[in-house]
Amino acid sequence: MGRRSFLxxxxxxxTGLAALAASMKPLxxxxxxxxxxxxxxxxxxxxxxxxxxxVLKRIEDEVEQQYGLRPHxxxxxxxxxxxYVYCLNLxxxxxxxxxxxxxVAENNQSRDPEIQYIRVLRLPDGSLDVDKAEHxxxxxxxxxxxxxYMPVQCQQCKNPPCTKVCPVHxxxxxxxxxxxxxxxxxxxxxxxxxxxxxxxxxxxFTKPSIPKERLNPDxxxxxxxxxxxxxxxxxxxxxxxxxxxxxxxxxxxCPAGAxxxxxxxxxxxxxxxxxxxxxxxxxxxxxxxxxxxxxYYFDV
Amino acid sequence: MMTxxxxxxxxxxxxxxxxxxxxxxxxxxxxxxxxxxxxxxxxDTNFLDTSTTRKSYADLVRAKEDLSDFDCYICHEKNxxxxxxxxxxxxxxxxxxxxGPATFAADDISSNNLAGIIRRLRRHADPVSxxxxxxxxxxxxxxxxxxxxxxxxxxxAQEMVVAVLNKxxxxxxxxxxxxxxxxxxxxxxxxxxxxxxxxxxLPHLNRLLLEDAYPVELSRDRSGDIVMGHGQHGRNNxxxxxxxxxxxxxxxxxxxxELTFAQSTKLCGSCHGPTLRDWEAGAHGRIxxxxxxxxxxxxxxxxxxxxxxxxxxxxxxxPAPGPHPLKEVDVADVFSTRQQ
Numbered sequence: 001m002g003r004r005s006f007l008x009x010x011x012x013x014x015t016g017l018a019a020l021a022a023s024m025k026p027l028x029x030x031x032x033x034x035x036x037x038x039x040x041x042x043x044x045x046x047x048x049x050x051x052x053x054x055v056l057k058r059i060e061d062e063v064e065q066q067y068g069l070r071p072h073x074x075x076x077x078x079x080x081x082x083x084y085v086y087c088l089n090l091x092x093x094x095x096x097x098x099x100x101x102x103x104v105a106e107n108n109q110s111r112d113p114e115i116q117y118i119r120v121l122r123l124p125d126g127s128l129d130v131d132k133a134e135h136x137x138x139x140x141x142x143x144x145x146x147x148x149y150m151p152v153q154c155q156q157c158k159n160p161p162c163t164k165v166c167p168v169h170x171x172x173x174x175x176x177x178x179x180x181x182x183x184x185x186x187x188x189x190x191x192x193x194x195x196x197x198x199x200x201x202x203x204x205f206t207k208p209s210i211p212k213e214r215l216n217p218d219x220x221x222x223x224x225x226x227x228x229x230x231x232x233x234x235x236x237x238x239x240x241x242x243x244x245x246x247x248x249x250x251x252x253x254c255p256a257g258a259x260x261x262x263x264x265x266x267x268x269x270x271x272x273x274x275x276x277x278x279x280x281x282x283x284x285x286x287x288x289x290x291x292x293x294x295x296y297y298f299d300v
Numbered sequence: 301m302m303t304x305x306x307x308x309x310x311x312x313x314x315x316x317x318x319x320x321x322x323x324x325x326x327x328x329x330x331x332x333x334x335x336x337x338x339x340x341x342x343x344d345t346n347f348l349d350t351s352t353t354r355k356s357y358a359d360l361v362r363a364k365e366d367l368s369d370f371d372c373y374i375c376h377e378k379n380x381x382x383x384x385x386x387x388x389x390x391x392x393x394x395x396x397x398x399x400g401p402a403t404f405a406a407d408d409i410s411s412n413n414l415a416g417i418i419r420r421l422r423r424h425a426d427p428v429s430x431x432x433x434x435x436x437x438x439x440x441x442x443x444x445x446x447x448x449x450x451x452x453x454x455x456x457a458q459e460m461v462v463a464v465l466n467k468x469x470x471x472x473x474x475x476x477x478x479x480x481x482x483x484x485x486x487x488x489x490x491x492x493x494x495x496x497x498x499x500x501x502l503p504h505l506n507r508l509l510l511e512d513a514y515p516v517e518l519s520r521d522r523s524g525d526i527v528m529g530h531g532q533h534g535r536n537n538x539x540x541x542x543x544x545x546x547x548x549x550x551x552x553x554x555x556x557x558e559l560t561f562a563q564s565t566k567l568c569g570s571c572h573g574p575t576l577r578d579w580e581a582g583a584h585g586r587i588x589x590x591x592x593x594x595x596x597x598x599x600x601x602x603x604x605x606x607x608x609x610x611x612x613x614x615x616x617x618x619p620a621p622g623p624h625p626l627k628e629v630d631v632a633d634v635f636s637t638r639q640q
Contacts, residue, residue: 004305008312015316018323025327079592089583097620101343102350112340114624135623141484141616211342245595247588253350255606256614257586269591270582278583299578 032207032228043169044182044222052221055184059225066226067210071217073225076243078176084237084293085177085264087274087281088151091299092258095120095142095149099250099259103153106238106249107224108216110208117202117235118153118250128282153250154179154200154235155284155292162192162201171232177293178237180222188230197288201234237261264293340624347620350588352605354523357561359605369524370561372548381545384538391495392528392537400525402503403466404518406459411449413517414458418447420514421461427479428513436464469506473497485512487608487615488522491529529611542567542609568603579603 037058042051056073064070100118109115121133125146133150143149160179163171170185171192193201207229219225220240227233238248242261251259262269275281278297285292360367368374375397376382385393396402409417420426421444424433433441440460447457468474475493485493489512492505504525511518530536544550544558551559553570569576578584585606590596606614 004309008309011313011316015319015323018320022323022326094614094617095619096347096617097622098347101347101620104343105348111342113337113626114340116623119623136625138619138622140482140618142619143616214342242591245590245592247591251586252588253348254586255353255617257584257601257606260583262591270587273581274583277581299584 038184041184043185045172056221059219059221063215063219063226067212067215069212069215069217071215071219071225073219073221074240075221076223076239078174078178079243081265082263083177083265084156084242085262085271085275085295086156086237086293087260087271087295087297089256089258089260089299090148090150090296092256093120093149093151094256094258095122095137095144095147096255098253098255099151102249102253103235103238105214106216106241107236108210108219108226109233110204110206110227111211111214112209113206115202115204115208115233117200117233118151119199120149120151122147122149130284150284150296151250152198152200152284153294154196154237155198155290155294156235156237158291158293159289161195161197161288161290165191165195167191176243178239178242179234180236180239181232181234182222183225183227183231183233186231188232190232192232197285197290198292201232203232204229337626343621352586352601353615354605354608356602356604357564358602361562370549376548379546381540382548384540386537387496387499389496390534390537392539393500394526394528396500398524398526399501399504400507400522402507403469404462404507406462408520409458409462409517411454411458414461415447415449416517417461417514418444418457426513427481428474428483428510431474431479432464432468435468440464465510469503469510471506473502474506474509480509480513483513484515484616484618485509486522487529487611487613488525488527491527491611494529495527523608526610529613530609564604564609565602568607568609 035058037054041055047055052075056075059073060071063073097120100116100120103109103117104111104114107117109117119135121130121135122137122144123130123133125148137144156173156177156179158177160173163173163179166172167189168185168187170187171179171181173179188203190201190203193199193203204227208227210226215226216224218240220243223236223239238246238250241248247261251261260270260274262271264271264275266272274297275295278299281295281297283292283295355363355365357367357370382395387393420429421433421436424430436444443453443457443460447454475497486508489505489508492501492508495501497505508522508525511520511522528537528539539545540552542551542553544552547558549561551561551564551567553559553567555570557566557570559567565576565579569579575584579600582600585601585603587598587600589598603609
């Protein structure tokens with residue numbers, strides 16, 4: 001090799017290496033490299049109960065190390081003969097957004113930037129056209145005359161587009177109707193966010209920041225355990241509560257009693273009563289064919 | 301005339317230099333990094349509270365609280381029905397003992413709250429404080445400007461503030477829309493304003509308006525203030541539609557049953573049948589606890605936990621903070637670009 005070709009090659013190589021180093025800069029800021037244990041973790045549906053027990057212990061250790069509080073992480077399985085349905089009374093919702101923040105508190109979402117699974121839309125009376133919706137309303141008092149409020153969260157569709165597009169099957173629908181995300185399997189490609197017609201899915205662009213004093217230690221594997229940067233998350237009907245028989249956090253805080261939740265397969269539940277007797281049930285974006293399990297209705 | 305080799309060499313050198321410069325600029329953030337977002341404050345824990353705004357009689361009994369408010373015969377005579385009085389607009393004149401206080405006493409205002417009121421009076425930036433400032437004499441204004449909590453003149457200042465408030469209460473109706481922009485009026489205040497801005501309840505209305513204008517410094521539990529706001533167009537204008545005039549500790553639905561205060565839900569349901577049916581099925585009001593009744597108990601809220609029986613319209617409230625976008629959203633700007 002001559003001098004010139006040596007110089008040329010080395011110049012090119014140096015530039016290439018410099019560019020590579022510059023592009024790897026985010027790795028300098030990364031502080032949660034996967035441990036070998038997490039790297040070799042099996043797919044959720046293939047885990048034995050012993051595998052799961054080890055994984056839950058690992059999660060408890062990680063959370064204790066990071067937040068100084070040892071949580072109780074469970075893996076709750078779906079109940080037999082149960083399919084969850086949510087009904088929301090649009091006559092009653094006053095747009096106070098307490099549900100939004102109760103959800104954030106219950107599900108250990110990042111506070112800065114704040115991830116909110118529920119988005120309350122303010123619509124003018126007389127139309128269900130979401131193009132006319134206002135997301136950032138901030139009046140002194142709600143409800144405002146001439147408007148009604150429609151909270152939107154994951155609709156847990158019967159025919160979900162988000163689970164079809166996931167390239168790694170990190171998200172799927174469980175037997176009780178909840179579409180879940182395995183945060184350790186998700187690669188963060190955000191195809192599911194693009195596929196969802198309701199923008200129900202949220203992505204962790206940065207490392208989530210949860211203040212220690214507001215951490216909810218009652219966690220579940222598929223539900224509210226703290227997530228990492230680069231994974232998707234969404235409303236899961238408070239899976240850690242509902243699979244233990246409780247109401248979700250958004251329902252418990254609603255001051256107007258606009259939210260109703262239950263098992264549609266139980267003829268005596270309040271959701272069965274509502275779907276049988278209330279006059280108007282609409283599903284958001286029905287024409288998309290997603291068959292949501294979220295029913296909006298009017299009372300009188 | 302350059303050789304091909306030389307041209308290649310120069311091109312390669314220039315391109316390498318350009319990319320090296322870019323890489324250096326990227327690594328050193330020479331163009332400036334993203335401006336830091338303003339930090340998002342933690343949400344006020346009021347918005348996470350699951351308790352209802354009111355307590356029912358049954359709640360008070362369970363919590364062993366003072367029930368003397370519900371013992372009518374401390375003041376009323378047995379076997380003597382209280383008279384019903386209507387004003388010229390056919391609104392019930394509620395007896396002053398049930399309306400709530402119309403004037404302030406010196407010990408209604410703690411020293412912390414007094415400091416808050418004086419601060420606002422000194423600044424007189426908001427319309428209500430401006431009005432109060434202008435209704436004070438020069439010597440009173442001096443007292444406010446020179447107020448220091450530790451001085452002996454502090455007590456004099458407190459009495460003076462109370463006197464100013466009471467003077468304003470005794471005057472004409474305080475309410476003008478321009479004066480109360482941005483102030484959240486309580487449900488009782490709104491009902492009073494709808495009924496009348498003159499008449500015997502005007503001092504009480506003025507006091508309510510002052511309490512609304514100073515929601516921190518002058519707040520008080522208003523659940524004992526009775527205002528008749530049940531039913532539109534004054535349709536339910538008779539205390540004894542619900543209360544039993546011969547035995548005031550009982551409630552009476554139209555079918556002649558006698559109910560105690562703890563059974564008030566049945567009274568509401570005697571007129572609001574469909575709502576009662578919905579409530580029993582779980583579709584009206586709120587049930588907390590377990591959707592799967594076999595796994596735990598539920599707690600069903602009564603009508604009066606959310607609705608004040610004398611003015612049941614659901615009160616307005618301040619909404620919790622909305623979504624935090626990456627850039628500061630100028631709400632006024634957002635509204636102007638959306639055609640409603």
